[in-house]
Structure formats: structure tokens, C-alpha cells
Amino acid sequence: MQVLMHYRGSYLTAVICVILFCMLLVFQTPVDEVSEGMCACKDCVRQQTHSVWFNELYDLSVQPLLTQKNYVLSEDIFKYWKGLQKNKREGNYTAVVEKLFSLFPDKTQYSDASPKRCRTCAVIGNSGNLKGSHYGHLIDLHDFVIRINMGPTKGYENDVGSKTTHRFLYPESAMDVDNSTYLVLSPFKILDMEWLISAFTTKNITRTYKRVRTSIKANRHKVMILHPAFIKYVHKTWLLKRAKYPSTGFLAIIFALHVCDQVSTFGFGADQYGNWYHYFEKTSHKIRTGAHSGSFEFDTMMQLYLENKIQVYRGR
Template sequence: MLALRLKSHHYMTALLSSTTILLILYLQNSLLVFTYGSYGFVSERSPCACSACMADRGKSNWFNERYNPNVPILLNSTNSVLNANVSSWWEELQYSPTAGNYTRVVDQLFHLFPDKEHYSDAGPDRCRICAVVGNSGNLLGSRYGPLIDHHDFVLRINKGPTEGYEKDVGSKTTHRIMYPESAVDLDNSTHLVLLPFKILDIQWLISAFSTKNITQTYMEVPSTIKANKDKVMIVHPEFSKYVYDNWAEGHARYPSTGFLTLIFALHICDEVNVFGFGATSDGIWHHYFEKTLTSYEIGIHGGKFENETINQLQQENKILIHRGWA
């Protein structure tokens, strides 16, 4: 009887020791977030190490209905085949009846540019804070430069310059999102992120780093570009359609570069701060580097709806908009 009790005692001791070790290991490797439920505190793994995480899907039903964490963001050789719906939608954007064959063009891409998964490091140990910098005149006089440069990633759009505007827009650029008609030279540390609206855009990218023979699309474009080819990325056409369907909700012909860039940031960042979007304090829409007035309500993009969606993202506490004049 005594032997049985001792055996039982040793078994319970071993069981408790094993449980304690497993618990310690779990706590060491998990960042816990505590929420109050019907039966007390319930722990769950936080999707990132920031105080607020983009991938936390328990905070906003509106956001959850639109955000798809599994959509392909960037092209690589393993995800480049387009499904029928994406292919049909993307073909409708082609303005040229002589556009090249998508499959043959894409086959050339990864002989020149990186062919790998990007930003697959999301997890409870990562806190990537990003600045999306638009080109609104509301940046002038904002003195946001040091704040913008403090971010892990700084995403800039099209031709928005930094030289001469550093106090207001900063000097750091980690990603420049562009298409052939908005191309600018980059330094060696910046990612060129091509946003292709047509097959010719991808052909231009290949040409700009090889034959340099494409100089015209629907307008004159540079035959080459100064950029680090090992940092080139190409936004997946399926991602563009996803933004059009889920976030722009089919408004206009296709989303604007600024709107696509912002949704792109929601997928590669844990926290997103937005600068240089919207009007100036007196309601005028223009770029900070030129005086020509623009309008978000006309053209091929659903600017009014995009603006409402961006404001809703702030109301849902998914982004923080810095308006400059506020």
C-alpha cells in the first residue's frame, strides 16, 4: 500500500514538473494579450509585438470583412499564374490591343529580379511601424520630416521628392511605389515597387534593366532607371484586384496609386501612420511640389470613395492620419 502511494506521489510530481516546464516554455515564446470573457481572463497570442497590431482581427468587423491576410502581395515564380477572374479584370485595363503575352513576359522577370517570398516574417516578435507618405500640399509647413524618418519603413508614391522638402516630408525612403509614367531614379537602398496596370509596365521594367528599348507607353517614359535591381518588387495583379473589390468596392476603373500603396502597407506593416493624404486646411487639393490644382472627384479613380474609406480606417483605429494642418 505504501509502495503504491509512493508510486502515485512520484507520478504526480513528474506530471506537475512537466506541466510547469511546458507552461514556462509557452510563456517565454508567446506574447500574451488578456481579454475579459464570461469565465474570467482568456489568453491569446498577439499577432505582433506592437501595442496595436494590424493583423489583430478581433477589433473591427468592418475591417475583417475587407482584409484578406492570404492574398498574394508581390509576384514571384510560384504565384505568378493568374486565375481566370484576375486575368479577365487585368486584361480589361490594357489600353493596347498589341499587349504582350503575360506568361511569356513574367517568365523573363525572375532571371533579372529577386524571386522569393517577402515580408513572411510577421509574428509575435515583430513590430514594424510604417509611414505612408502621400503628395498632398498639406505637408507644407508640417515639420513632419523627423517623425517620418523615424519609421521602420517609409513608403513614398510616384514622383514625390524629398530634396528641398526634408523638414516637412523627411529624407528616408525604403520603398518607392511607381509605374513607368511616374518613374524616378532611386538610391541603392530603396526598393523599387512596380505597380503594373498593364503588361507593358512589366515589359518596361525588364527593358529598363536590360535592352532599354521601351521609351513610349501612352506617353514618353524613361528608357532606363537608376535603381538597385536586387531590391525590385512587383505588385501582384491579384492584389490590385483585391484592393479594387474589397476596399474600393468596384468604384471607378481601378484604384489610385496612393490608395493601393496604403492597402499594401496594411499587409506588410504592423502599425501604419499616414502623411500627405487629403486636402490642405482651406480645402485645396494639390501636390506639395507643384501648384497645379488636382481633384479627387474626377478621373479614372474613385477618389471620393477612397477618401471615405481612408477616413473609416482611422475611425476603426487601423491607421493614424497626420493631416499637417490639424
């Protein structure tokens, strides 16, 4: 009798184990969802949040970079993007893009999100509040250090660091970058793309809506172009069209939210006296410039901070 009870108990145990295993298979989170929702960091941007505000705005399906697979624009996106153009000269978009990809890489670069990755990113603005901040070492510890327009590092290393992995710019803010830095073009018009081609080839474009550099030093194999749909997404979804177009800095922040696991921002907003100026400018702290066009963007940044999606270092 005891032997019979022993085998019956073993049978029931085996049946229960099989049922639990089947339930685990049924309710297991798909691999894709895990990779999109988790990472190896303590806190990850992609983790689910209780914030309705963030969940409605954050859309990973919007691809930040232009590629040969996604360059065709819908009518509404092209109409929006065309509306941003200050210069009336219009090239053929399709022909220009085909020329772009004959010169520059056609890679998304950052489609490697996984639970094993913890990519830390610092987005560096150009605010005067970086002066005397001593953030340099902290900034350089990040995996990606994304800088904006012409913000220099030489002579300011103690406050802004020396490392640069990405430089966001547009023709009117162009500067040379070293061979290891990604040049990320923020195109607000077809002519911006034409300028990029010209800067690496004929060097014949000297003016957009103002005079621009005819060439820049950069690694052709490390060139990226923001997608017009991504620019629209940032402008109309995140900024609610409160600005005429999104700043390069804010584009860089939302880009970082798409490709990084943890995001820190430095050098945004006014200084401790309420002045808006660049850390590399000689501006008196006694000068008050009043409301700045980036105030709504900064308010959005602070909301992201309150949602624990970015860290904001205010400087001085």
C-alpha cells in the same frame, strides 16, 4: 493517518497539475495563429477586431508580390487585369514574367511576421497638406518609409523627411531611386512589366499610353512587382470598384497593412482649404478644385483610422 492524508493530498495535487497541463496543450493557440495575430507593438494591425467591416476586407492570404511560385493567374484574375489595360498591345504574360524573374529577385521579402516583431511603416502621399507640416523627423523614425510616384524629398525634408525605403511607381510616374530603395512596380498592364525589363536592358520602350522614360536608375536586386491578384483585391474588395483602378497611394496603404505591424499615413487628402494638389507644385490656396477622384479612397482611410488600424496625419 496524517502521513496517509499527506500523500493523498500530494497525489491529488499531482493529478490536478497533469490535467491542467493537458488542457493547456489542447486549447493552446497554434504558433501560426499567434504569429499572424500578434506582434511586439502595443497595437498590431493583425490583431483581431470586433469590426465586421474590417474582418471582411482584410485577407492576409492575398499575397502582395509576384513570385515564381504564384505568377500563374486564374482566368477571372487575368480577365480583370486585362480589362485595366489602356494599351491594346498585348505581350505574352507567361513569357514576360519568366523574363522578369531572370532579371529581378524572386523573394516575398516580408514573410517574417512574429510576436517578436514590431515593424512601423509610414506611407507618404503627395498632398499639398504636407506643406508646413514639419512631419519630416516623425516620418524618418519609421522602419519603412513608403513613397508614391515622383514625390521628391530634396528641398522638402522638414515636411516630408529624407528617408525612403520603398518607392511605388508605374511607367508613367517613373523616377530614379537610390541604391538602398526598393522599387515597387504597380503593373496595370503587361506592357508595364515589359517596360520594366526594357528600362534595365534594351531601353527601347518609349511609350505606353503616353511617352515614358526609357530607363531609370535603381538597384536591380531591390525590384518588386505587385501581383495582379493583389491589385484586383484592393480594387474590388476595398474600393468596391468605385474608381476605374486603385491609385498607387491606396495600393501602398493596403500593402503596408499586409507587411507592417503599425501603419501611419501622411500627405493624403485635401489641404485645409479643400484644395487637391501636390506639395511640390506651386498652386494657389485660393483655387478650389472641387471633388477629387481620391475622395472615396480617403473616406476608406478614415474608416481604417476609426478602426484603429492606421494613424492618419492630416497636415495643414
